[in-house]
Amino acid sequence: xxxxxxxxxxxxxxxxxxxxxxxxxxxxxxxxxxxxxxxxxxxxxxxxxxxxxxxxxxxxxxxxxxxxxxxxxxxxxxxxxxxxxxxxxxxxxxxxxxxxxxxxxxxxxxxxxxxxxxxxxxxxxxxxxxxxxxxxxxxxxxxxxxxxxx
Amino acid sequence: xxxxxxxxxxxxxxxxxxxxxxxxxxxxxxxxxxxxxxxxxxxxxxxxxxxxxxxxxxxxxxxxxxxxxxxxxxxxxxxxxxxxxxxxxxxxxxxxxxxxxxxxxxxxxxxxxxxxxxxxxxxxxxxxxxxxxxxxxxxxxxxxxxxxxxxxxxxxxxxxxxxxxxxxxxxxxxxxxxxxxxxxxxxxxxxxxxxxxxxxxxxxxxxxxxxxxxxxxxxxxxxxxxxxxxxxxxxxxxxxxxxxxxxxxxxxxxxxxxxxxxxxxxxxxxxxxxxxxxxxxxxxxxxxxxxxxxxxxxxxxxxxxxxxxxxxxxxxxxxxxxxxxxxxxxxxxxxxxxxxxxxxxxxxxxxxxxxxxxxxxxxxxxxxxxxxxxxxxxxxxxxxxxxxxxxxxxxxxxxxxxxxxxxxxxxxxxxxxxxxxx
Numbered sequence: 001x002x003x004x005x006x007x008x009x010x011x012x013x014x015x016x017x018x019x020x021x022x023x024x025x026x027x028x029x030x031x032x033x034x035x036x037x038x039x040x041x042x043x044x045x046x047x048x049x050x051x052x053x054x055x056x057x058x059x060x061x062x063x064x065x066x067x068x069x070x071x072x073x074x075x076x077x078x079x080x081x082x083x084x085x086x087x088x089x090x091x092x093x094x095x096x097x098x099x100x101x102x103x104x105x106x107x108x109x110x111x112x113x114x115x116x117x118x119x120x121x122x123x124x125x126x127x128x129x130x131x132x133x134x135x136x137x138x139x140x141x142x143x144x145x146x147x148x149x150x
Numbered sequence: 151x152x153x154x155x156x157x158x159x160x161x162x163x164x165x166x167x168x169x170x171x172x173x174x175x176x177x178x179x180x181x182x183x184x185x186x187x188x189x190x191x192x193x194x195x196x197x198x199x200x201x202x203x204x205x206x207x208x209x210x211x212x213x214x215x216x217x218x219x220x221x222x223x224x225x226x227x228x229x230x231x232x233x234x235x236x237x238x239x240x241x242x243x244x245x246x247x248x249x250x251x252x253x254x255x256x257x258x259x260x261x262x263x264x265x266x267x268x269x270x271x272x273x274x275x276x277x278x279x280x281x282x283x284x285x286x287x288x289x290x291x292x293x294x295x296x297x298x299x300x301x302x303x304x305x306x307x308x309x310x311x312x313x314x315x316x317x318x319x320x321x322x323x324x325x326x327x328x329x330x331x332x333x334x335x336x337x338x339x340x341x342x343x344x345x346x347x348x349x350x351x352x353x354x355x356x357x358x359x360x361x362x363x364x365x366x367x368x369x370x371x372x373x374x375x376x377x378x379x380x381x382x383x384x385x386x387x388x389x390x391x392x393x394x395x396x397x398x399x400x401x402x403x404x405x406x407x408x409x410x411x412x413x414x415x416x417x418x419x420x421x422x423x424x425x426x427x428x429x430x431x432x433x434x435x436x437x438x439x440x441x442x443x444x445x446x447x448x449x450x451x452x453x454x455x456x457x458x459x460x461x462x463x464x465x466x467x468x469x470x471x472x473x474x475x476x477x478x479x480x481x482x483x484x485x486x487x488x489x490x491x492x493x494x495x496x497x498x499x500x501x502x503x504x505x506x507x508x509x510x511x512x513x514x515x516x517x518x519x520x521x522x523x524x525x526x527x528x529x530x531x532x533x534x535x536x537x538x539x540x541x542x543x544x545x546x547x548x549x550x551x552x553x554x555x556x557x558x559x560x561x562x563x564x565x566x567x568x569x570x571x572x
């Protein structure tokens with residue numbers, strides 16, 4: 001499960017550190033103590049920044065770094081698509097072999113496919129993504145965030 | 151593999167003992183030998199206990215204390231026989247002082263609820279105080295928080311020293327004339343600390359407070375003599391001492407069990423019932439509403455037989471030797487910090503540690519890939535992690551079947567973890 005890509009993001013996280021944002025959330029994974037504070041900044045419906053600070057295992061921290069890579073600069077609707085595909089992959093219990101289409105959407109995040117085989121670790125991988133979803137709902141209002149999902 | 155463990159004394163014949171535990175022969179992850187070091191979470195079950203459970207269901211299964219048929223009488227005799235075995239195991243003055251519950255958490259909740267509903271002089275209310283410690287398992291924190299919130303009683307606790315022991319320096323301010331109950335862990339599940347019972351009990355007795363001891367990590371590993379302890383209640387669980395899950399024990403002093411009110415109501419705990427009121431059966435049945443965990447109690451009885459045949463003093467000596475060796479080897483690992491006492495003195499066979507800034511989840515996952523099962527997380531003792539400024543720990547915990555070779559495997563595994571994330 002520890003793909004080289006994951007270890008790279010863990011050792012050299014992208015976009016780490018808290019910067020100015022429209023909303024801030026703090027999420028924890030109570031079973032293991034992974035924590036993340038995450039801020040989102042929107043420029044209209046474009047994600048101007050996702051900044052974060054956290055502590056936890058390599059999976060949770062690398063996942064936040066990948067999230068920053070993937071989502072910053074994207075339109076909300078595109079970002080939500082990425083989030084949904086990542087969620088689908090993580091909930092696949094190791095049964096989903098990422099195809100080219102999925103790889104195109106998820107880029108580095110396909111490296112987490114192996115993590116989905118380990119039920120205890122799925123929450124670690126999803127922590128920052130759930131935090132981002134929550135922060136987005138707070139920044140833009142639940143209506144906007146939910147409608148675009150549908 | 152190192153041979154640093156040659157010459158350890160006091161070890162049991164683990165080669166013979168391990169033959170009783172089929173699961174210890176398992177291989178995982180494509181042929182890696184299982185190294186099971188998560189005994190503080192749950193212990194493995196010997197064939198002797200499994201055989202008794204099988205025989206119970208194949209030959210004797212019935213509900214207890216009711217039918218007049220043969221199976222009901224046999225099941226009752228086995229269930230009550232298990233109570234006798236447990237009473238002897240903890241040197242209880244009377245078998246009627248042994249209450250079967252589903253686990254130690256239920257035992258501790260039972261005490262908290264007895265006191266919440268009790269009349270004077272036991273009643274916990276807004277003018278009284280409850281004392282616990284910062285190293286408790288959540289099961290000995292949350293029931294008291296609930297009692298405190300519901301009654302208005304003040305909840306106080308002993309803090310911890312930097313080396314993982316109870317800070318008793320302010321004992322006279324913590325335990326006062328207002329204290330009704332002092333509840334603390336005998337051996338910590340996260341730090342491994344073996345707490346000084348006498349000093350706490352002496353002060354509690356001075357002020358007339360009751361004492362409840364969480365012996366979940368003690369009963370499986372050492373001689374547990376409730377009379378020598380001089381506590382009022384002692385709680386522990388079956389699955390950590392070679393028994394099945396779903397069975398726990400609360401021992402309580404007989405006069406208290408007679409005076410204190412029941413918590414759960416239902417069948418079996420009554421004397422007579424009318425539509426307006428009921429009278430209750432004497433203890434222990436007063437506290438065992440409903441069909442009890444019969445086979446689980448019988449299994450615990452078999453586990454107690456197994457442990458007693460080996461001898462709790464010998465088991466304690468074995469674990470002490472293993473723990474001493476483990477502490478020594480762990481301290482040789484670069485960047486490793488033991489959270490808890492760094493010697494084997496007054497400590498149990500559970501050792502928590504931090505390995506540099508590698509998260510325990512990663513440590514545990516990579517060890518698992520090597521076949522080594524440890525526990526990671528806050529071990530249901532989050533206040534301890536907060537106290538020492540760490541998010542979680544990795545914990546290795548040993549038992550009567552643990553070998554020095556398994557400690558060596560752990561040390562080699564930790565080297566591998568360091569290289570992997572280094």
